[in-house]
Amino acid sequence: MRRFTLLLLATLSLPISAGEAPRRPVHTYSIVARDPVTGDLGVAVQSHWFSVGSAVPWAESGVGAIATQSFTEPSYGPLGLALMKGGKSAPEALKALLAADTDREVRQVAMVDAQGRAAAHTGAKCIQAAGHEVGEGFTVEANLMDKATVWPAMAKAFRGAKGDLADRMLAALRAAQAEGGDLRGRQSAAILIVKGKASGQPWDDRLFDLRVEDNPDPLKELGRLIQLRRAYRHMDEGDGFVTAGKWTEAKTAYEAAAKLAPGIWEMPFWQAVALASSGKRDEALPIFKQVFDAEPFWKQLVPRLADVDQLPKDPALLKAIEAQ
Numbered sequence: 001m002r003r004f005t006l007l008l009l010a011t012l013s014l015p016i017s018a019g020e021a022p023r024r025p026v027h028t029y030s031i032v033a034r035d036p037v038t039g040d041l042g043v044a045v046q047s048h049w050f051s052v053g054s055a056v057p058w059a060e061s062g063v064g065a066i067a068t069q070s071f072t073e074p075s076y077g078p079l080g081l082a083l084m085k086g087g088k089s090a091p092e093a094l095k096a097l098l099a100a101d102t103d104r105e106v107r108q109v110a111m112v113d114a115q116g117r118a119a120a121h122t123g124a125k126c127i128q129a130a131g132h133e134v135g136e137g138f139t140v141e142a143n144l145m146d147k148a149t150v151w152p153a154m155a156k157a158f159r160g161a162k163g164d165l166a167d168r169m170l171a172a173l174r175a176a177q178a179e180g181g182d183l184r185g186r187q188s189a190a191i192l193i194v195k196g197k198a199s200g201q202p203w204d205d206r207l208f209d210l211r212v213e214d215n216p217d218p219l220k221e222l223g224r225l226i227q228l229r230r231a232y233r234h235m236d237e238g239d240g241f242v243t244a245g246k247w248t249e250a251k252t253a254y255e256a257a258a259k260l261a262p263g264i265w266e267m268p269f270w271q272a273v274a275l276a277s278s279g280k281r282d283e284a285l286p287i288f289k290q291v292f293d294a295e296p297f298w299k300q301l302v303p304r305l306a307d308v309d310q311l312p313k314d315p316a317l318l319k320a321i322e323a324q
Contacts, residue, residue, distance in 0.1 A: 028052055028182065029142035029150060030067040031158060031172045032110040032118070035165040036137055039196020040207060041065040041112065044169035046189040046218055048182045053190025053211035061205035062114055062198035064090060070108035070126045070143050073101065084113045091119035108132070110139040114196065135159065140172060146180030153179040165193055166208055166226050173219055189218035191226065207233075231260035231267065238270055242310060247278030265291045269298050276321065277311055289324035299324075 028047030034040070043057035043065050058077030059065040064084040068076040076097055083093035090111035098104045098121055105123035108130065112118040116137035122130050130143035133155045140154035157175030161168040169191060177186065193208040210225045212218040238253035254271035261267055269291045275284035292299050302321050305311040311318065 028056060028069050029140070029145065029154065029173070029176045030056060030069060030110065031138060031140045031154060031169050032065050032067045032112050032120075033138035033158065033165060033169060034065070034112050034114070034116045034118075035196070036116065038165070039114065040165050040193055041114065041196060042165050042169060042191065042193035042208070043067050044166075044173055044189075044191040045069070046173050046177065046181070046186060046222075048184035048187045050188055051211065051213045052188040053192070053213070057190055057192040059192050059194045060085070060198075061194040061202065062196065064093075064111060064113040065192070065194070067110045067139075067141065068107070069141070070123065070130070071103065071106035073103070073107060076107070076109050080109075080111055084111070089113055089115070089117045089119075091117060094119045094121060108141055108143050110141045112137060112139065140176075142176065144183050145176075146183050150176045150179045150181065166191060169193075170219070170223055170226065173222075177219060186216075186218055188213050188215070189222045191222060228261055228264075231257045231264070234260065235267060235270065238274065242270070242274060242277075247274050250274040251278065251280075265295045265298065269301075273305065273311060276317060281317060281320065285320060285324055288321050292324050 028045055030043060030045035032043050041059050041064060043059055045052050045056045045067060055072050055074060056067050056069050058081060060081045063081050066077050066080045080093050080097060083096060084090060090113040094109060094111050105125040107123045108126050110120040118134050118137060118139045120132040120134050120139040120141050122132050126143040129145040129148040131148060131151055132139055132141035133151050135155055138158060140151045142151045153175045154172040158168050158172040161171035190211040191208050195205045195207060199205055208229055210229060212221045215221045234253045234257035238250045241250035241253060251271060251274040254267060254274055258267040258271055268287050272284040272287035299322055302318060306313050306318055
């Protein structure tokens with residue numbers, strides 16, 4: 001590990017921490033991809049390893065996405081992104097990193113850049129069944145699999161799947177599991193997707209950044225979290241509209257959130273707030289009643305919202321809401 005660090009410093013002239021202890025292998029399967037329509041970039045992964053999302057996926061908006069696995073060298077992530085940001089294509093960046101790595105035969109690494117150029121490497125000493133497939137704007141890769149049909153099944157599923165990038169990548173992971181997946185079973189999963197074009201506000205460029213650290217069915221849980229993330233993105237939109245006093249737009253956003261996440265009562269609560277604030281009292285009151293019946297503590301928030309102009313300071317309206 002230390003020798004690789006020093007070689008990288010000398011060859012690439014990029015900073016990297018030194019002196020780390022060797023890591024255990026992260027045997028897993030993953031997909032790295034770019035959406036050809038939106039340009040969004042992402043990594044999705046599952047493994048029989050705790051918290052695989054803290055080690056394997058890397059992505060930067062407008063730059064690229066990387067998966068580093070098998071006997072993981074985590075510096076492939078930040079260094080690969082730095083090389084692509086500096087103008088190298090994904091194949092060029094991967095080639096440079098491998099050339100500096102004396103342990104490259106135990107690595108499995110995949111990259112895609114913002115132009116959709118993809119590359120992957122499966123070292124000769126990765127534990128079998130191990131391999132990868134590079135497609136149009138994506139790669140799939142796996143090691144220590146039950147059988148060598150796992151990654152071809154992932155590629156086929158990704159090509160044939162519908163929906164946004166998250167849906168298609170999740171389809172690839174599910175296809176891998178259906179084909180046998182990791183020889184040891186399953187434990188954790190993660191998905192990281194960033195916008196294709198950087199906004200200058202990195203905190204807004206991460207569309208999905210979700211991890212299932214330890215779960216008997218991590219893909220099922222990851223699918224649930226993806227759905228929730230979509231719902232809360234609508235909530236964020238609604239909050240922005242409320243702040244701007246755009247109550248009609250807020251109502252639409254909150255309705256979309258509530259449909260995606262039934263049973264999370266905060267979502268219809270804010271939908272009712274938007275309705276009440278836009279003069280649609282008769283539509284709002286039944287929704288307030290449903291929320292208060294399920295979780296009475298939301299009633300305490302009503303006068304506080306009026307204090308900060310998030311509900312009209314109309315005594316009759318506030319009394320009607322609180323009576324629900």
